[in-house]
Amino acid sequence: MNYLRIGDLVARKSYDYDILFKVVDIVERPGRPSTIILKGVDLRIVADAPEEDLQKIPLNKLDEFHHSYSKKIDKLVKRILKERNQKYEGYGGLTRTIPEHIRGGIPFGRSGKVLHLDGDGEYLDVCLKTYKQLEIEAIGKQISESDQPRAITDLLREYAPDILVITGHDGLLRGYKDFTNVQNYRSSKYFIEAVKEARRYEPNMDDLVIFAGACQSHYEAILSAGANFASSPHRILAEWRV
Missing domain, CATH: 3.40.50.2300 (Response regulator)
Known part of the structure; x- marks a missing residue:
């Protein structure tokens, strides 16, 4: 009997709960354990895993996953903007300021x-x-x-x-x-x-x-x-x- 249902939010024990997934399908096989089909919530990834490798994530833990992902995105955005700014400064290009929600006031070209x-x-x-x-x-x-x-x-x-x-x-x-x-x-x-x-x-x-x-x-x-x-x-x- 499966304890997981389509739509449940889970993470993989074998990967140290690194990615938040949503259960999108359950493949039943007679005489064999079910295979759970997973889709990343924040990251573009589709995977499968045995049910015993999955842990349901309670609602009060979701913010931890989303916050971790948002921090990675913000770090990447800031790095891209900084590199772009350095490039345009070298060419003397026209610049404008970045959105207010990105700290640092780094300008960049269009x-x-x-x-x-x-x-x-x-x-x-x-x-x-x-x-x-x-x-x-x-x-x-x-x-x-x-x-x-x-x-x-x-x-x-x-x-x-x-x-x-x-x-x-x-x-x-x-x-x-x-x-x-x-x-x-x-x-x-x-x-x-x-x-x-x-x-x-x-x-x-x-x-x-x-x-x-x-x-x-x-x-x-x-x-x-x-x-x-x-x-x-x-x-x-x-x-x-x-």
């Missing part, structure tokens, strides 16, 4: 416009919040990974971005071990096609800078399709490094 396509609306909201902290003009669209190739050209025409982000969820399909076959990935083929469509619209890699892929994507094929940057080398799970 960035290009971002169009962000995301297969996951919850993580898109997190990204849009961070763009706002950095005062980067960004348009976000929640579009499933499989629909992104069909939608990309019209969106590029409508918004004329300088930077295009194409992301969502990805990874090797269960039971497949051939890293070189794009068909063995959940979403890589869609990211590749979306990048190709974007490059048909704007071939110049300086006029449209493309970031594409997700955790464990076939990043070599995404780069070959025309992305300037791709995730994820060595098929690692992307996470914040501070």
Whole structure:
């Protein structure tokens, strides 16, 4: 009998309760322990774990997880703003002050416009919040990974971005071990096609800078399709490094 339910908030004992997850599915297997499918609450990560490795997180402990994540984000934002300010000071560029909620009063130059396509609306909201902290003009669209190739050209025409982000969820399909076959990935083929469509619209890699892929994507094929940057080398799970 499972004591966990879909929607419960949990952390993994084997990882020292490092990430807050939400239970999004429970896979029942006759005669075998259930597998719990997890989705990160703050971090873009999908994982699975045996039920015995999971600990429910009470509501009065949620603030600790959110506070820890917010501290990491604020530290990253401040570092980015500081580095950007140093760069623009070197070029004598025009500057303006950062938002009041970021301490230090670090000025920086104006960035290009971002169009962000995301297969996951919850993580898109997190990204849009961070763009706002950095005062980067960004348009976000929640579009499933499989629909992104069909939608990309019209969106590029409508918004004329300088930077295009194409992301969502990805990874090797269960039971497949051939890293070189794009068909063995959940979403890589869609990211590749979306990048190709974007490059048909704007071939110049300086006029449209493309970031594409997700955790464990076939990043070599995404780069070959025309992305300037791709995730994820060595098929690692992307996470914040501070």
